[in-house]
Amino acid sequence: MSATSRRQFLQQSTGAAAAAWLLPEFARARTAGPAFQFPTAPHDRVAVAAYPFREYIVGWKGWDGKTPSSIPSSQQIELKDFAAHVSEKFNVHYIEPWSPVFPSTDAKYLEQLRTAVEKAHSSVVDIAVDGRYSQYAKDPAERERAVVFSKKWVDVGAALGSPSIRTHIEAAKDSEPDVSRAAETLSRVAAYGATRNVVVHLENDNPISEDPFFIVQVIDKVNSPWLRALPDFGNSLAAHDEEFAYRAIDAMFAHAYGICHVKDGEVDEQGKAVHVDLARTFAILKKNGYKGYCSIEYDAPGDPYKATAELVEETVRFLS
DSSP, X not given: OOOOOHHHHHHHTSOHHHXXXXXXXXXXXXXXXXXXXXXXXXXXXXEEESGGGGGGBTTOOOTTSOOOOSSOGGGOBOGGGHHHHHHHHHOOOEEEOBGGGOSOOSHHHHHHHHHHHHHTTOEEOOEEEOOSSOTTOSOHHHHHHHHHHHHHHHHHXXXXXXXXXXXXXXXXXXXXXXXXXXXXXXXXXXXXXXXXXXXXXXESOSTTTTOHHHHHHHHHHHOOTTEXXXXXXXXXXXXXXXXXXXXXXXXXXXXXXXEEEEOSEEEXXXXXXXXXXXXXXXXXXXXXXXXXXXXXXXXXXXXXXXXXXHHHHHHHHHHO
C-alpha cells in the first residue's frame, strides 16, 4: 500500500470549508466501506509494533508515568526514527506506533514524523491507541469523552497516512460491559473514521472490557465496515483455556480487516507463560480469508530484538 502523498496530506489538513465540500465523497465512503489495497507478498504483509520496544523509545515513562526507562540513553531512539530502525534491523517497512510513546500529536510534529517514515521508505499501517474513557460507561459524559479521544486519534492516523487505528475499550467504574452503549459510542467513532478513510479496530486485550465475544457483539450491532476486529494471537490465551482462546481468535478473524498482532507467547497475571500454537492460529487466519497486515508484537520477558526477528521469519513462512 503506497503512502498518501504530501499533497494529499495538506489537503487532509485544510479547513471546514474543504471538509464540507467533500461530504458527498465521505458519504459514499461510509456506504462502500474501506478499499485499501494490501500487499500480497508474505514479507510485505509484515509490520513491527512499537509496543515491544517502548523501553527503547525516548520519552517512555513506565506504566506509572514516572519511572524512567532502564535502557541506556545510547540505545534509545526517537519515535520519528523508529521506521528507519525497523527497516535496518528487520528489513520490514511497515510500523505500528503506540499512542503512549508519541511525544506530541500537534500538526507540526506529525508532519515531521510522516516525513521521517516516508524517508525510510516505510508506512504506518495502524496506531495502537490506549485511552482511559469507557465507551460503555453509564455516564454519558464519559462516553462523550471516549468519542472525542478516539476521533483525535483518527485524525492522527489520517495525518500519518495510516489506514487504521486500534482504539482501546476501557473498563467502566459504573457498569459491567454493555453492548448497546458501547455500540452507540463506537458507531459514532466508526462514522467519523469513514470521513477520514481510517478503519477503527477493536482488540481482544483486557479480558473484561475487551472480551473477544463482547467485541464481536459490538461490531455486529454497529454493522459498519469501518469498525473491525484486531485479533491478538496471545491475549485470550493468557486469560482463558485453549478451547476458549482459539474459538475467540476464530471469531475475531471473521470480523478482522487490516491488522492483527502476532506473538508466540504471553505471560498471564500470575506470571505464567502460555504458548501460542502459531500453525493453528495462522490456519485460522487463512480460513477466514484475512488479507491485512500481521504486526509483530512480542510480549514476554527477554530481548525483543531477537524474538521479533524470529517472529518475522516465522510469519513469512506461515503466510507463504
